[in-house]
Amino acid sequence: MILTVTLNAALDLTYRVPHLVPHASHRVREVTERPGGKGLNVARVLGALGFRTTVTGFVGGETGRVLRALLAANAEAETGKEGAEGPAGGGTPRVTDALVQVAGRTRRTVGVVDETTGDTTQLNEPGPHITPEEWDGFLTVYRELLGRGPAAVALCGSLPPGVPVGAYATLVREARTARIPVLLDTSGEPLRRGLAARPDIVKPNAEELAGITGTAEPLRAARAAQRRGAHAVAASLGADGMLLVAQDGAWSAAVPERLAGNPTGAGDSAVAGLLSGLAEDLPWPDRLARAVALSAATVRSPVAGEFDEATYAQLLPSVRVRKAETP
Numbered sequence: 001m002i003l004t005v006t007l008n009a010a011l012d013l014t015y016r017v018p019h020l021v022p023h024a025s026h027r028v029r030e031v032t033e034r035p036g037g038k039g040l041n042v043a044r045v046l047g048a049l050g051f052r053t054t055v056t057g058f059v060g061g062e063t064g065r066v067l068r069a070l071l072a073a074n075a076e077a078e079t080g081k082e083g084a085e086g087p088a089g090g091g092t093p094r095v096t097d098a099l100v101q102v103a104g105r106t107r108r109t110v111g112v113v114d115e116t117t118g119d120t121t122q123l124n125e126p127g128p129h130i131t132p133e134e135w136d137g138f139l140t141v142y143r144e145l146l147g148r149g150p151a152a153v154a155l156c157g158s159l160p161p162g163v164p165v166g167a168y169a170t171l172v173r174e175a176r177t178a179r180i181p182v183l184l185d186t187s188g189e190p191l192r193r194g195l196a197a198r199p200d201i202v203k204p205n206a207e208e209l210a211g212i213t214g215t216a217e218p219l220r221a222a223r224a225a226q227r228r229g230a231h232a233v234a235a236s237l238g239a240d241g242m243l244l245v246a247q248d249g250a251w252s253a254a255v256p257e258r259l260a261g262n263p264t265g266a267g268d269s270a271v272a273g274l275l276s277g278l279a280e281d282l283p284w285p286d287r288l289a290r291a292v293a294l295s296a297a298t299v300r301s302p303v304a305g306e307f308d309e310a311t312y313a314q315l316l317p318s319v320r321v322r323k324a325e326t327p
């Protein structure tokens with residue numbers, strides 16, 4: 001079992017409009033609703049790869065009820081499917097709900113896809129206010145879930161209001177004490193503090209990496225992030241693929257050509273690729289290839305948390321992994 005934490009879970013709405021024009025009124029052609037927030041997307045991708053995942057974080061209000069109903073419906077649809085890859089067999093839901101109920105209302109996140117340009121505009125609500133008692137309650141649940149011995153834990157996304165800015169640092173320390181490998185995917189101050197708690201992997205994008213290290217060149221920035229505490233740094237570089245700096249080497253990887261589509265959730269699929277490779281104890285270059293192929297295949301699917309399986313199968317053997325050197 002892999003554990004993903006989404007403290008600021010979301011009901012993810014994707015709107016498709018013929019053409020997005022600022023200040024204009026639009027007719028939405030298609031609406032898609034999914035359980036969202038980064039860790040929930042990671043879990044769905046892992047589920048599609050055949051891995052069992054438990055999801056936790058906060059959930060509340062009517063949007064939270066809808067989110068949980070969607071998770072339950074997915075679990076029902078998945079039960080009985082054979083695993084494409086990975087250890088989960090049929091008969092058990094791939095994604096188990098261990099979300100913690102709070103008084104506030106789960107946020108909505110809206111992605112508006114412009115069908116003319118292919119660009120996506122993302123609008124994320126701040127999320128519910130979490131009280132100190134609710135945060136303490138979450139810590140109890142988190143410790144209990146760590147006690148079940150997951151193969152890895154992923155801490156993903158923004159913090160909702162009220163949660164301490166050092167929350168991820170606390171969760172990283174707890175995972176390390178329990179000897180569970182921990183991946184951190186967040187930004188800003190929570191990332192800076194989380195880094196100092198020495199996670200096994202951090203997965204910033206190029207902008208986040210530059211923001212916390214003050215260094216624009218990705219390889220130098222990744223090495224700087226490593227010196228600040230992360231054992232390995234996997235940086236997503238958009239259309240340029242990914243860069244990985246680990247204890248025993250540095251590699252970059254990309255798909256042969258740029259794919260058009262909705263990039264929302266591509267980073268989450270990369271996290272799923274890294275985690276699945278970790279769970280199977282693959283060498284770093286193979287984990288990186290999987291992350292890059294899954295990320296690109298996600299761009300070809302209309303919503304976050306899903307990927308185009310045919311594209312993934314076709315891309316995986318074509319990913320070029322190279323040793324990375326400082327220019």
Ligand SMILES: O=P(O)(O)OC[C@@]1(O)O[C@H](CO)[C@@H](O)[C@@H]1O
Binds near residue numbers: 265
């Ligand atoms: O506000 P956060 O937690 O940073 O990001 C939330 C979010 O935009 O990220 C996902 C894509 O990665 C979306 O599905 C989701 O709603």
